[in-house]
Amino acid sequence: MNRVTCTIDGQTVTVPEGTALIEAARALGIEIPHFCYHPHLPVAGNCRMCVVEIQGSPKLEIACNTAAREGMAVRTDTEAVRAARRANMEFLLANHPLDCPICDQSGECLLQEYWDAHARHASRLRDPKVTKGKRIDLGDDLVLDQERCIACTRCVRFSETVTRTGDLVLLGRSDHQRIGPATGARITHAYQGCLAEICPVGALTSRSFRFRKRVWWLEEVDSICPGCATGCNVRVCVQDDTVHRILARRNDAVNRSWACDEGRGLYRELAAPERPLLGRVAGRPAAREEALAAAAARLGSARRPGLVLGGQATCEALLALVRLHERALPAARLFHVPGPDPGRRAWSDGILVHADKDPDTRGVRLLATCAGGVEDGEALARALADEALDLLLVLEDDALGRLGIPAAPGVVALAFHGHRSAAAAEVLVPVAGCWEQDGTYVNAAGRVQRLHRAVRPAGEAVPAYVALHRLGALLGVDLGCSTSEAAAGALAETISGFPREVGPEGVVLPPPLDGGTP
Amino acid sequence: MPNRPTGRKRTLAERTYLLPVLRDLARTGAHLVRTVARPEARVTVEYPEVEKPMSPRFKGAHRLLLRDDGGPRCVACMCCAMVCPAKCITIVAREDPEDPQEKVPVRFEIDLLRCIFCGYCVEACPKDAIRMDTGIFELNAFARQDLVHGMAYLTNLAKDARAEAAVFHRQHPEAAPPGFLPDEPLPVDPEILARPRRRVPPVTRE
Numbered sequence: 273m274n275r276v277t278c279t280i281d282g283q284t285v286t287v288p289e290g291t292a293l294i295e296a297a298r299a300l301g302i303e304i305p306h307f308c309y310h311p312h313l314p315v316a317g318n319c320r321m322c323v324v325e326i327q328g329s330p331k332l333e334i335a336c337n338t339a340a341r342e343g344m345a346v347r348t349d350t351e352a353v354r355a356a357r358r359a360n361m362e363f364l365l366a367n368h369p370l371d372c373p374i375c376d377q378s379g380e381c382l383l384q385e386y387w388d389a390h391a392r393h394a395s396r397l398r399d400p401k402v403t404k405g406k407r408i409d410l411g412d413d414l415v416l417d418q419e420r421c422i423a424c425t426r427c428v429r430f431s432e433t434v435t436r437t438g439d440l441v442l443l444g445r446s447d448h449q450r451i452g453p454a455t456g457a458r459i460t461h462a463y464q465g466c467l468a469e470i471c472p473v474g475a476l477t478s479r480s481f482r483f484r485k486r487v488w489w490l491e492e493v494d495s496i497c498p499g500c501a502t503g504c505n506v507r508v509c510v511q512d513d514t515v516h517r518i519l520a521r522r523n524d525a526v527n528r529s530w531a532c533d534e535g536r537g538l539y540r541e542l543a544a545p546e547r548p549l550l551g552r553v554a555g556r557p558a559a560r561e562e563a564l565a566a567a568a569a570r571l572g573s574a575r576r577p578g579l580v581l582g583g584q585a586t587c588e589a590l591l592a593l594v595r596l597h598e599r600a601l602p603a604a605r606l607f608h609v610p611g612p613d614p615g616r617r618a619w620s621d622g623i624l625v626h627a628d629k630d631p632d633t634r635g636v637r638l639l640a641t642c643a644g645g646v647e648d649g650e651a652l653a654r655a656l657a658d659e660a661l662d663l664l665l666v667l668e669d670d671a672l673g674r675l676g677i678p679a680a681p682g683v684v685a686l687a688f689h690g691h692r693s694a695a696a697a698e699v700l701v702p703v704a705g706c707w708e709q710d711g712t713y714v715n716a717a718g719r720v721q722r723l724h725r726a727v728r729p730a731g732e733a734v735p736a737y738v739a740l741h742r743l744g745a746l747l748g749v750d751l752g753c754s755t756s757e758a759a760a761g762a763l764a765e766t767i768s769g770f771p772r773e774v775g776p777e778g779v780v781l782p783p784p785l786d787g788g789t790p
Numbered sequence: 791m792p793n794r795p796t797g798r799k800r801t802l803a804e805r806t807y808l809l810p811v812l813r814d815l816a817r818t819g820a821h822l823v824r825t826v827a828r829p830e831a832r833v834t835v836e837y838p839e840v841e842k843p844m845s846p847r848f849k850g851a852h853r854l855l856l857r858d859d860g861g862p863r864c865v866a867c868m869c870c871a872m873v874c875p876a877k878c879i880t881i882v883a884r885e886d887p888e889d890p891q892e893k894v895p896v897r898f899e900i901d902l903l904r905c906i907f908c909g910y911c912v913e914a915c916p917k918d919a920i921r922m923d924t925g926i927f928e929l930n931a932f933a934r935q936d937l938v939h940g941m942a943y944l945t946n947l948a949k950d951a952r953a954e955a956a957v958f959h960r961q962h963p964e965a966a967p968p969g970f971l972p973d974e975p976l977p978v979d980p981e982i983l984a985r986p987r988r989r990v991p992p993v994t995r996e
Contacts, residue, residue: 373867373916374893407892483883483893486868 278344285340293335293346294322304348305357305386307364307472308424309336312528314433319364319424321386323356324348332356354390361391367402367447369419377474379487383422402447411459413479413533414467418450421475427451427467434530434623435461451475462621465536469519470529480537481517485509493726494521494776496713498584498706499535500620501628503715505777506531508539508707508726515539515707515727523777526719532624542705542730546690549731552700560701560732564739567665567684567699568746574663574682577604578655581639581646582669583611583630584688586711586723588759589703589736590632590639591766592751593667596740597643599749605661607671608636609649613691614673626716630669631706634714638767638785649675656680666693668703668736686736703736704729710756711735712763712774714781720771721778844925849909851926852900854944855919859890862945863919866895870911870920878904879911898944902929902937920944 274289280297287296294304307319315337323332327345332352365383372378404418423442431440441454453459468478490509497504504527507519518539520531541547551563571577579597581590597604612618612629620627640646653675655661663682670691672680685697688705708729714720737753744751753759764772771779803809825832835842855863866883882897911920931937
């Protein structure tokens with residue numbers, strides 16, 4: 273592709289031909305203010321906030337819809353540009369209800385930020401403000417306030433190009449222009465959270481997050497969504513050791529700027545009432561250490577143990593289990609039961625949602641190769657029916673539920689969810705959820721991505737690799753997985769070619785590890 | 791000689807101490823006569839039977855104001871909780887489909903044990919919902935929890951003695967009168983509100 277070199281505010285930048293000035297400026301670290309432009313939506317060019325001065329051009333041009341050309345000299349901070357931004361902000365805010373105290377966008381609202389940075393004017397409006405619909409129920413997770421809307425049409429373009437549902441339209445003209453549902457019906461698609469997230473003002477807000485926290489209190493931790501094998505990059509918003517919402521994190525190779533509503537709602541699993549927070553031994557609540565000791569005693573005396581590698585476990589935990597097999601339980605048989613857990617639908621939509629609801633199935637396959645192969649669900653069902661196993665260690669997945677087996681004798685479960693295998697377990701060890709631990713997932717496309725701990729594990733839970741490391745210690749072997757760093761290092765040592773550092777965007781597995789798609 | 795910082799020799803009158811003592815006795819006596827003759831000129835008050843007038847700017851215990859329709863003015867924007875240097879304000883917000891203002895506080899607590907009475911919360915409030923104009927400075931209670939003022943207490947005007955009693959009775963239900971409902975908004979007797987506070991006239995110093 274041809275590359276062009278242009279000058280923005282005196283700095284020279286070389287970008288591919290066709291790159292919008294707004295992106296060229298971003299490459300230089302110059303942020304041009306904008307409402308309607310979004311890198312993953314078609315350009316509308318209607319907010320007029322990103323105007324810049326181009327040498328030789330008689331009028332100001334919008335930076336979102338002007339491609340960088342060879343030798344172009346652009347200035348983003350001249351008096352003409354500043355005056356245009358000021359005037360633009362005055363128009364945008366003329367009828368704004370200014371209900372920032374009750375608006376959830378407050379604190380991450382572009383109107384607030386740009387007024388402060390570029391306008392700082394007082395209202396000159398003498399007529400009463402135009403009133404429009406407020407608190408409109410637009411969907412299960414979406415509330416519309418038409419007064420706050422600046423008609424940037426990001427949501428309309430999202431509905432047209434991403435979900436392709438076309439269920440939002442711009443209605444009316446002039447100062448009566450507003451966003452509304454195209455057919456009057458509520459929005460039913462699975463990306464309502466994206467609409468609330470891309471809205472640059474408080475017109476579209478998420479019902480599940482509405483009024484729960486002010487955004488300036490939330491700390492954001494970069495992590496990965498455990499909802500399916502796509503492995504969307506997310507930001508986990510935390511205050512007081514509690515996850516309050518999940519936002520998408522931009523990763524052009526995985527999820528662009530989006531995340532589905534199912535994934536956004538997964539933080540509720542951390543506080544689900546059925547989640548085990550304490551260990552259990554033979555139906556009696558037990559401290560974690562007691563449960564681990566009971567598990568170690570049973571594993572030590574088992575003659576025909578089976579170990580289930582779970583697709584919801586991190587690669588670190590899977591490695592710990594494989595090492596436990598190698599070093600302490602060579603007689604054990606390894607199984608993997610593909611998903612989804614009962615209660616979850618194996619659906620996909622071609623946008624983000626993957627039919628495989630386990631975030632780390634590829635990780636299971638990698639570690640299975642390491643361990644010399646695993647047996648499938650059918651083999652496990654047969655083994656259980658023939659009573660060929662006297663103990664079954666289940667790592668995270670609901671192996672019994674997936675096979676439709678109500679109960680099995682001698683189940684040791686390391687469980688985050690309160691699923692059937694956890695309920696049927698003789699020994700239960702509570703383990704941390706995805707956002708409660710550091711770890712690694714390999715998504716369906718073979719991209720290695722790292723989780724970061726956003727909150728402390730609830731109750732007695734610890735990351736599964738820590739629990740397994742302790743189990744190994746009780747059985748007299750060192751698994752080398754006591755911390756996330758040690759476990760990640762062990763992964764890179766064990767699987768040759770497995771990346772040690774993956775960075776915020778993840779790393780695709782190098783050949784030959786990348787072979788085969790699920 | 792020690793005790794003579796000026797280096798001046800004491801006079802006989804000073805050395806006897808008699809004249810200064812008599813002079814100060816005369817001053818005390820004059821005050822006594824004057825305050826007996828003109829009580830309004832007294833600079834001291836017989837607190838707690840009599841209260842001194844408070845400056846209108848005095849920052850006392852907080853109260854939450856109500857809208858004309860009776861709902862709380864507070865929209866739970868959390869500005870006061872944000873600005874509070876003592877972190878003594880706890881607010882939990884909720885959406886109220888009935889309420890015209892969308893967002894209402896379900897919990898609003900001020901921990902007066904932590905409060906430093908700086909008044910930033912009043913400054914920060916965009917709705918003029920919180921004020922510190924009750925003039926109440928006598929903050930005492932039988933239990934720490936009684937000085938954590940909740941919504942009901944704050945909106946019902948801490949001037950009401952019955953509100954104070956109700957706070958106590960919440961903590962000690964065994965001592966509560968029959969029919970006391972701990973979760974009900976505290977009763978405000980209009981008669982109590984109308985009752986003028988005992989005040990001495992403003993002090994005018996010569």
